[in-house]
Amino acid sequence: MKVSSRSSERSEAERLVHVPLGERAYDILIGPGLIGRAGGEITSRLKGRRAAIVTDENVAPLYLEALMDSLQTDGIEAVSLTLPAGEKTKSLEHLATVTDMVLAARIERNDAVIALGGGVIGDLAGFAAGIVRRGVRFVQIPTSLLAQVDSSVGGKTGINTRHGKNLLGVFHQPDLVLADTAALDTLSEREFRAGYAEVAKYGLIDQPDFFAWLEKNWKPMFAGGPERIEAIAIACQAKSDVVVEDERENGRRALLNLGHTFGHALEAATQYDSARLVHGEGVSIGMVLAYQFSSRLNLASPDDAVRVEKHLKSVGLPTRIDEIPGEMPPTEKLLDAIAQDKKVKGGKLTFILTRGIGEAFVADDVPSSEVLSFLEGKRGK
Amino acid sequence: MKVSSRSSERSEAERLVHVPLGERAYDILIGPGLIGRAGGEITSRLKGRRAAIVTDENVAPLYLEALMDSLQTDGIEAVSLTLPAGEKTKSLEHLATVTDMVLAARIERNDAVIALGGGVIGDLAGFAAGIVRRGVRFVQIPTSLLAQVDSSVGGKTGINTRHGKNLLGVFHQPDLVLADTAALDTLSEREFRAGYAEVAKYGLIDQPDFFAWLEKNWKPMFAGGPERIEAIAIACQAKSDVVVEDERENGRRALLNLGHTFGHALEAATQYDSARLVHGEGVSIGMVLAYQFSSRLNLASPDDAVRVEKHLKSVGLPTRIDEIPGEMPPTEKLLDAIAQDKKVKGGKLTFILTRGIGEAFVADDVPSSEVLSFLEGKRGK
Ligand SMILES: NC(=O)c1ccc[n+]([C@@H]2O[C@H](COP(=O)([O-])OP(=O)(O)OC[C@H]3O[C@@H](n4cnc5c(N)ncnc54)[C@H](O)[C@@H]3O)[C@@H](O)[C@H]2O)c1
Ligand SMILES: NC(=O)c1ccc[n+]([C@@H]2O[C@H](COP(=O)([O-])OP(=O)(O)OC[C@H]3O[C@@H](n4cnc5c(N)ncnc54)[C@H](O)[C@@H]3O)[C@@H](O)[C@H]2O)c1
Ligand SMILES: [Zn+2]
Ligand SMILES: [Zn+2]
Numbered sequence: 001m002k003v004s005s006r007s008s009e010r011s012e013a014e015r016l017v018h019v020p021l022g023e024r025a026y027d028i029l030i031g032p033g034l035i036g037r038a039g040g041e042i043t044s045r046l047k048g049r050r051a052a053i054v055t056d057e058n059v060a061p062l063y064l065e066a067l068m069d070s071l072q073t074d075g076i077e078a079v080s081l082t083l084p085a086g087e088k089t090k091s092l093e094h095l096a097t098v099t100d101m102v103l104a105a106r107i108e109r110n111d112a113v114i115a116l117g118g119g120v121i122g123d124l125a126g127f128a129a130g131i132v133r134r135g136v137r138f139v140q141i142p143t144s145l146l147a148q149v150d151s152s153v154g155g156k157t158g159i160n161t162r163h164g165k166n167l168l169g170v171f172h173q174p175d176l177v178l179a180d181t182a183a184l185d186t187l188s189e190r191e192f193r194a195g196y197a198e199v200a201k202y203g204l205i206d207q208p209d210f211f212a213w214l215e216k217n218w219k220p221m222f223a224g225g226p227e228r229i230e231a232i233a234i235a236c237q238a239k240s241d242v243v244v245e246d247e248r249e250n251g252r253r254a255l256l257n258l259g260h261t262f263g264h265a266l267e268a269a270t271q272y273d274s275a276r277l278v279h280g281e282g283v284s285i286g287m288v289l290a291y292q293f294s295s296r297l298n299l300a301s302p303d304d305a306v307r308v309e310k311h312l313k314s315v316g317l318p319t320r321i322d323e324i325p326g327e328m329p330p331t332e333k334l335l336d337a338i339a340q341d342k343k344v345k346g347g348k349l350t351f352i353l354t355r356g357i358g359e360a361f362v363a364d365d366v367p368s369s370e371v372l373s374f375l376e377g378k379r380g381k
Numbered sequence: 382m383k384v385s386s387r388s389s390e391r392s393e394a395e396r397l398v399h400v401p402l403g404e405r406a407y408d409i410l411i412g413p414g415l416i417g418r419a420g421g422e423i424t425s426r427l428k429g430r431r432a433a434i435v436t437d438e439n440v441a442p443l444y445l446e447a448l449m450d451s452l453q454t455d456g457i458e459a460v461s462l463t464l465p466a467g468e469k470t471k472s473l474e475h476l477a478t479v480t481d482m483v484l485a486a487r488i489e490r491n492d493a494v495i496a497l498g499g500g501v502i503g504d505l506a507g508f509a510a511g512i513v514r515r516g517v518r519f520v521q522i523p524t525s526l527l528a529q530v531d532s533s534v535g536g537k538t539g540i541n542t543r544h545g546k547n548l549l550g551v552f553h554q555p556d557l558v559l560a561d562t563a564a565l566d567t568l569s570e571r572e573f574r575a576g577y578a579e580v581a582k583y584g585l586i587d588q589p590d591f592f593a594w595l596e597k598n599w600k601p602m603f604a605g606g607p608e609r610i611e612a613i614a615i616a617c618q619a620k621s622d623v624v625v626e627d628e629r630e631n632g633r634r635a636l637l638n639l640g641h642t643f644g645h646a647l648e649a650a651t652q653y654d655s656a657r658l659v660h661g662e663g664v665s666i667g668m669v670l671a672y673q674f675s676s677r678l679n680l681a682s683p684d685d686a687v688r689v690e691k692h693l694k695s696v697g698l699p700t701r702i703d704e705i706p707g708e709m710p711p712t713e714k715l716l717d718a719i720a721q722d723k724k725v726k727g728g729k730l731t732f733i734l735t736r737g738i739g740e741a742f743v744a745d746d747v748p749s750s751e752v753l754s755f756l757e758g759k760r761g762k
Contacts, residue, residue: 130551
C-alpha cells in the first residue's frame with residue numbers, strides 16, 4: 001500500500017491500493033470524505049462526462065446529494081435511481097429498471113455507472129454496467145464495510161434467481177473504487193460487525209499476523225480511528241492480490257470462500273431473512289465451523305478453532321448455528337443446500353479447509369458423509 | 382484454412398477455421414452434415430456432459446431431433462427450448478426465459494448452452510451463456526447464412542431494448558461453431574441473399590480478390606456446391622482475423638460495420654419490419670451508399686460504386702432506398718437515426734468509407750451536413 005498525495009484536500013490517513021490487472025487496472029482509494037470529492041477523482045481518471053448513479057433508499061438521503069454536488073462541480077452530468085434496500089433488489093426486474101435508466105441517460109462506453117451503496121447496489125449496478133453496450137465504465141462507491149472490503153473489489157457482479165443466489169452475472173471490473181470510511185459512521189452496528197467477519201477472513205486465509213493485529217486492535221477499528229482505514233486497506237490489498245492471481249476464479253480465488261460453504265447453507269436455511277441472519281453472520285459461523293471441521297479431520301489444532309471462535313464472539317458476531325433465531329432445518333437439509341451451492345464441481349463437495357490460522361486451502365474431494373456426521377455432532381443430535 | 386481430418390465420417394469438402402484467441406481459442410467447422418455429428422465434435426472438445434439447446438420454431442422441426450439424437454448418442458444429456466422466430470425474440474423477457482431454463486437444467490461452468498438457429502437465437506443464447514454463473518460454455522450451430530458467416534463468430538451477443546438494437550449484451554466467445562452448410566438448403570432464398578450481403582462485405586472491406594471471385598462464382602455458391610463451403614470458410618476466416626486483432630471493437634473491428642451505419646438507419650426507419658427489409662438487405666443498400674458517398678467525397682472512383690451495385694443487384698439484393706416497400710421517412714429523420722446509432726462517439730459521426738474495392742477504412746469525423754446533402758441528392762429531393 002502507498003499513501004497517495006495527489007490532492008491537497010486529501011487527508012493524511014488516506015490509502016491507495018492499486019489493482020494491477022493490465023488493461024483493467026484500477027485504483028481503490030480509502031479514507032474519509034471521498035464521496036464529497038468523487039467528481040475530481042473520477043474526472044482525473046475517466047474520459048466520459050456523464051454518469052448514472054444507482055443507490056438505495058437508506059443510502060440516498062445520507063450521501064446522494066453530496067455525491068451529485070461533487071459530480072456537478074467537476075462537470076459531470078449525472079442522473080440517479082434510488083431502489084429499495086435489501087437483497088431482494090438483486091433481481092432481474094431491478095436489473096431491467098437499471099439498464100433502462102442507464103440507456104435513457106445515454107451513457108456511452110466511456111461514461112460511468114456509479115454504485116453508491118452496499119454490496120447489493122454494487123452487484124446490481126456492476127452487472128448493468130457490464131451489459132449496457134457490452135460494457136461501460138463503472139465506479140464503485142461502497143458505503144457498507146462489507147462492500148468496502150469485499151464486494152466492491154474484484155469485478156464479480158450479479159443478481160439472484162429462484163434457483164439461487166448470484167446465479168446470473170458477469171465479471172466486470174470497476175474503473176475506480178472510492179471507499180469513504182466516514183460513511184461507515186451511519187452503518188448499523190450489526191451491519192458493521194457482519195462486514196468485519198470478511199475482514200477477519202483475510203487474516204484467517206493467509207495472514208496470521210493480520211489476524212493477531214485484529215485481535216489487538218478491533219476496538220479502535222470499530223470506533224473509527226486510523227485503525228479502521230488501516231484494516232480496510234489491508235483487506236482490499238488482500239482481495240486485490242487474490243483477484244490479480246486468479247481473476248475469474250479458476251483456482252486460488254476460491255480461498256475467499258472460507259466460511260462461505262457453510263455460511264451460504266445457513267443463509268439459504270433462513271430464506272435469506274436478514275432479520276434472522278445476514279451474510280457476514282453466516283460467514284462468521286461458517287468460518288468457525290470450517291476450523292472445527294478441519295480440526296475434526298485432524299488437519300488443524302482444536303486450539304485454532306477455539307481462538308477463532310473467541311475472537312469473533314468478542315466482537316459480537318454469532319459463532320454457533322443455534323444462535324440463529326427461529327427454527328433451523330434438519331442437518332440433511334443443510335447438506336442438500338451445500339450440495340446445491342454453485343461451488344460444487346461434477347457432484348463433489350468443494351470446501352475451504354485449514355491447517356491453522358492463516359493456512360486455508362481448497363479441498364476438492366470432501367465426502368459428504370464426513371460433513372453430515374460433523375454437523376450432526378455439532379448440533380447435539 | 383486447413384482441411385480437417387479428425388473424423389472418418391467427415392466429408393472431403395469440410396473446412397476448419399481456427400480462431401486463435403488464447404484461452405478463448407476455438408474451432409469453426411464448416412461443411413454438410415455437422416448437426417448430425419454435433420455430439421462427437423462437442424465431446425471431443427468440452428468437458429461437461431449436459432447441454433441446454435435454444436432454437437426457434439422454424440428451425441426446431443427441421444433440425445432439433447437430429448441434434449438431440451447426436452448428443453444422446455455421445456452421452457450428452459440435453460434439454461431444449463423452442464422460441465418464436467424473429468427479431469422480437471431478442472428481448473429481456475426471452476433472456477429471462479432462457480436463463481431460467483438453463484439454470485433449471487443445472488448447466489454448470491463446463492456444460493454448454495447450444496444455439497441452434499440464425500443470428501437471433503445465437504445472440505440471445507450467447508448472452509444467456511455469458512451471464513449464467515458468470516459464463517458457461519457455448520456452442521453455436523448457426524443455420525442461416527448470415528449466422529454462419531457473421532454472427533456466430535466473434536463473441537458479440539445481445540438483445541434489443543426500447544432504446545435500440547443490441548444495446549444490452551456481453552462479449553462471450555463460443556467454444557465451438559458448427560456451420561452445417563446442408564442446413565442452408567431449407568433457408569428461404571430471401572434470407573440466403575441477405576446473408577450473402579455479409580459475405581460480399583468481406584471482399585469489399587479488404588479482399589478485392591475474394592470480391593472478384595464472388596462476381597464469378599456466386600451462382601454455384603447459391604446453388605450449394607463446394608463454392609458455398611469455400612465462400613463461407615473465407616468469410617469465417619476474414620471475420621476471425623478481424624476479431625483476433627481487435628476482440629472488443631476498439632478499432633479495426635469497426636470495419637465490419639461497412640454498410641451498417643446506413644443499413645441500421647434504414648432498418649430503424651422500417652421499424653425492423655422484416656416484411657419490408659431484413660438486416661442483410663439494409664447492409665446491401667448501405668454498402669452501395671457507402672461506395673457512392675466515398676466517391677462523392679472523392680475518395681473512391683465512381684466505377685467502384687457502379688461495380689458494387691451491379692454485383693449486388695445481380696444476386697437479387699436491393700441496392701437503392703426507393704426499392705424498400707412502403708413510405709420512408711424524410712432524409713433528416715434518417716440522419717437522426719444515424720446519429721443515434723451506437724457507433725457515434727462523443728457526438729461525431731463515425732463512418733466506414735472506402736478508397737476502392739477492398740479498401741475500406743474507419744472515418745471518425747464525417748460532418749453530418751455532408752451526409753445529409755448526399756442522401757438528399759440520392760433520393761432526388
Ligand atoms: N461481488 C462480490 O464479490 C461480493 C462479495 C461479497 C458479497 N457480495 C454481495 O454483497 C451483498 C451484501 O452486501 P452488504 O452487506 O453491503 O448489503 P447491503 O447492500 O444490503 O447493505 C446492508 C444494509 O446497509 C445499508 N447501508 C449501506 N451503507 C450504509 C451506510 N453508509 N449508512 C447506513 N446504511 C447503509 C443498506 O441500505 C442495507 O440496508 C450480498 O448480495 C452479497 O451477495 C458480493
Ligand atoms: N453477434 C453478431 O456479431 C451479429 C452479427 C450480425 C448480425 N447479428 C444479429 O443476427 C440477427 C440476424 O440473424 P439472421 O439473419 O440469422 O436472423 P434470424 O435468426 O431471424 O433467421 C432468419 C430467419 O430464418 C429462419 N431460419 C434460420 N435458419 C433456417 C434454416 N436452416 N432453414 C429454414 N429457416 C431458417 C429463422 O427462423 C428466421 O425466421 C440480428 O438480430 C442481428 O442483430 C449479430
Ligand atoms: Zn462473503
Ligand atoms: Zn451485419
